[in-house]
Amino acid sequence: MDKNNFIIKQQIESNVSSIRNLLNTGVFSAPVLHPFCEPVFVSVILKLHDLLQKFSQLSSRIAFTDDVADGDITDLVSKIRNAICHLDSPENLLDKQSQLKFVFNMIAGKGTAIDLGGKPLAASQYEDDIAFYYGEHRLYFKRHLIRVISESMGVFRKLYPNERALF
Numbered sequence: 001m002d003k004n005n006f007i008i009k010q011q012i013e014s015n016v017s018s019i020r021n022l023l024n025t026g027v028f029s030a031p032v033l034h035p036f037c038e039p040v041f042v043s044v045i046l047k048l049h050d051l052l053q054k055f056s057q058l059s060s061r062i063a064f065t066d067d068v069a070d071g072d073i074t075d076l077v078s079k080i081r082n083a084i085c086h087l088d089s090p091e092n093l094l095d096k097q098s099q100l101k102f103v104f105n106m107i108a109g110k111g112t113a114i115d116l117g118g119k120p121l122a123a124s125q126y127e128d129d130i131a132f133y134y135g136e137h138r139l140y141f142k143r144h145l146i147r148v149i150s151e152s153m154g155v156f157r158k159l160y161p162n163e164r165a166l167f
Helices: 006-023 031-057 073-085 141-159
Strands: 093-095 105-108 111-116 119-124 130-134 137-140
Touching: 006 031, 006 141, 031 073, 031 141, 073 130, 073 137, 073 141, 093 119, 105 111, 105 119, 119 130, 119 137, 130 141, 137 141
Parallel strands: none
Antiparallel strands: 105 130, 111 119, 130 137
16 A cells, blocks of 8 residues: 555545544533434444554554553454444354454443453443443544544654644
8 A cells, every 4th residue: 555645645644634623523412412322423433443454554643542452453453343334243243152243332430331250241431431332342442533633643643754644
């Protein structure tokens, strides 16, 4: 992939800008907007997956592992994207043994959404954050989404030091 390809550069910039705009709407913290949470989240994940895959192909992978159960943030977004796009995917299973399916769930603040046999299967560890679940895959709003966009802006500036970004 050629980072200097106009279309690639524009797609990266557009993805970062769109994701930032969607995350800044406040949709995830306003109860009146709750019906829009899932479609906004889906849009964010689809754009974020495209962005992170482009960065990976340009040898600028974002790879933090804080609060990521398996792999790094790029892997986590990819698994959630696969769960979103393939409803029958095993990525949507919260518990493979019981075949418990868990598709788009939010936990605001610290708490447990699902406890199976005394074992919390879906929980949020932080009072100041929102956890999103697809299957067993948990993605935090602040610790993951906000951070990955911040790091993405840095990657863009590193890849295109002479460009003035729209975000």
